[in-house]
Amino acid sequence: MIQETIVTTVNSNGDPHIAPMGIHVNGDRFVILPFRPCNTLNNILETNTAVINYVDDVRIFAGCLTGRRDWPLKKAEKVDCQYLEAALAHCELAIDRIEDNEVRPMIFCKALHTVNHKPFRGFNRAQFSVIEAAILVSRLHMLPWKKIESELEYLHIGLDKTAGEREMEAWRWLMEVIEDYKHEVIQA
Incomplete structure (x- = not known):
């Protein structure tokens, strides 16, 4: 199954990056498939962590693709990363392995910590x-x-x-x- 999410990552300086991404999900296992070149991939390679954010404010999806990336963040609990303040839920990840590919590497992750912040009431x-x-x-x-x-x-x-x-x-x-x-x- 693929879930449309927002992925937050940080580089080795702690600078955050926010990007919409379809994540492949199988239980508590995830596969992130970023296209090259991208900051999400670079950050994951540098820090070996990421956070999946589940949001219902679609402005965040649109904003990330239109140069509006200044969304409030909070510190993650189990990984050195951040999650969206607007997240209904977030999942902190550890990277298991990466299968390199010149176009779209596969980043295999496992959930370390998942938090539900607010109920999801469905998309219209x-x-x-x-x-x-x-x-x-x-x-x-x-x-x-x-x-x-x-x-x-x-x-x-x-x-x-x-x-x-x-x-x-x-x-x-x-x-x-x-x-x-x-x-x-x-x-x-």
């Missing part, structure tokens, strides 16, 4: 739409423009029906990036 369709649009933004350079357009058209349906202020704000951030990409790359 707009939150799903924002998360899927965020994934599209993260892959703009990999996907055909027609696919991006058709997916956004479909995702907009759920957004229109169920969005609140947070979801609309996150959607606007993502659409700004997509419009910039469209003008710079597609229409160039």
Whole structure:
């Protein structure tokens, strides 16, 4: 199973990095598959730790992909890392092993400590739409423009029906990036 999460890591200087990431989950075992190059991978290689954050504020997903990474953090308990203050739950990880790959290494982790902070009340369709649009933004350079357009058209349906202020704000951030990409790359 893949869960859409926010991964927090720190480098050897203790500087945090926040990134949305689909995590492969099997019980208390996790596999993180970051694309190269990325700060998440670099930080994990430096510190051998990471934290998975489960959030329902989709602005964090959208914000990380649109240059808005200044989300409040708290110190983790069992690893030298941080978790999101907005996390409904977080899981502190230890890295077991890494299978290197030139495109997407596999980082095998185990849960050291898991904390539930608040109840998860479920996603509405707009939150799903924002998360899927965020994934599209993260892959703009990999996907055909027609696919991006058709997916956004479909995702907009759920957004229109169920969005609140947070979801609309996150959607606007993502659409700004997509419009910039469209003008710079597609229409160039």
